[in-house]
Amino acid sequence: MSQRIDLLASIANTIQDYRNGSLPQPIPEHVDRWVQQFDAAVQLPILQEIDHVLKKIYFSKEDVAKFLRGAMRTAKLTGDRPDRFWRSANFLDIQGGGSSQTDMLALFSEQLEDEHGFGIDDCGQGDEVFIYLDDGIFTGNRVRRDLENWIRDHAPAQAKVHVICIALHSGGQYYAGGKIQDAIRASRKSIGITWWRAVELEDRRAKSTTADVLRPTVIPNDPAVQAYVAAMKYQPTLRTAGNPGTANLYSSDAAKILLEQEFLKAGVRIRQICPNLGDTQRPLGHMTLETLGFGSLIVTYRNCPNNAPLAFWVDAPWYPLFPRTTNTQTAVRRMFADLGGDL
Incomplete structure (x- = not known):
């Protein structure tokens, strides 16, 4: 139990400035509520790998400022x-x-x-x-x-x-x-x-073997996922197991496969319980082309891209790790600001 508690605290600390000012600061209980939506047997491995990955590709405001200073x-x-x-x-x-x-x-x-x-x-x-x-x-x-x-x-x-x-x-x-x-x-x-x-x-289809985005090696033996894939006009591009990617984001290929399988299953389930999602909101993230989804895990302090797996950001009745501000919400806020109002 202590390892789980440590991981929850570590993830909350990594993402502590996510949408700072517009959302409550993430705390371990927030992370725990999110991960409890997955099967009990995979919750700890998911926490272990998400902790590892976010420490590499969650960009806090200070991380972004440091990059901009470097570019400057x-x-x-x-x-x-x-x-x-x-x-x-x-x-x-x-x-x-x-x-x-x-x-x-x-x-x-x-x-x-x-x-x-x-x-x-x-x-x-x-x-x-x-x-x-x-x-x-x-x-x-x-x-x-x-x-x-x-x-x-x-x-x-x-x-x-x-x-x-x-x-x-x-x-x-x-x-x-x-x-x-x-x-x-x-x-x-x-x-x-x-x-x-x-x-x-790396996310090019021709480079799937060394992709840094989530791109499953197999379709999980899950009835809902099997039905989703069967309904696709074109069968998805799968990657060959053995190489977790060129950017060294994941702790191992096995850990990456775990995220691919569990986020794909969760994404299909989310699409079932959130019927207002459009067709391009694929299980592993927004993609106009018919695929299983974009599969990026990049998140910044500003927002979570819709190209990330649905399990990261889709709201009620799913509970998101990274509640997202949509472009529509941003446009409405700008309109009210222009009119002298607020939201």
Whole structure:
């Protein structure tokens, strides 16, 4: 029992600043209530592996600030006069949904003020360098659409765009990068794109053997999961057991397999008890393509992406470890703020 108590406390401590100010601070009882929704035999192993993984890929506010400070000081990005580089840079605030870019810009401005004595409102003195900040690149659709529109309607004839994010998934970058290059060619503008990240995770289908996202090795012998898979138009891509991934996130392949199996079963169950979930909310996370789900375990202090397994974030009647703010909720709050109200 003491090991369980220690793990509950450790996980709560790791995620203690999750949505700080808008949610009660996570405590061991919160983690315990979440894990009790799984079969008793797997609760301790789940806690052990979630504790291990979150210590690697939960990004607290201080973790994000540290990454931004590091990017700010990267000579390969800024050259030998970082103060001059940042004063000339233009910061894009063009995200079509959510508030992650706005929040990241505010945090970057704070770090810039500490480092150089000026914030992003004092930047933009040049007309060639542009900065696109976000917390993560998952499927790549958001950054693709944002930059496609900007390139077509607002970008100058010549520009350098630096995409800076905490977590980047290889497949999402590959997809978005190709679409963005198509948009550049169509615009007949000269625009270069460079990607910067704190961590890169493998999620490409062709690299399933070494995937860092959750991608099951077998379909569990569970009637509900078997029925869900049987109803899919295309059978899911499975990974070969033996390699837990390139980023060294998991304690072992066996531990990763446990999460894949249990989160898949839980995700199918959640879809049954939460009928308002859309078709793209797959058991292992949001994905437009028909798969078992995206399967990312990245979470930041700001929010949990919907590309994470449903077991992480779906609300009542399921109890989430990471209650999520949706883009719709963010838009409503912005509307009320614009009208002088509050929610």
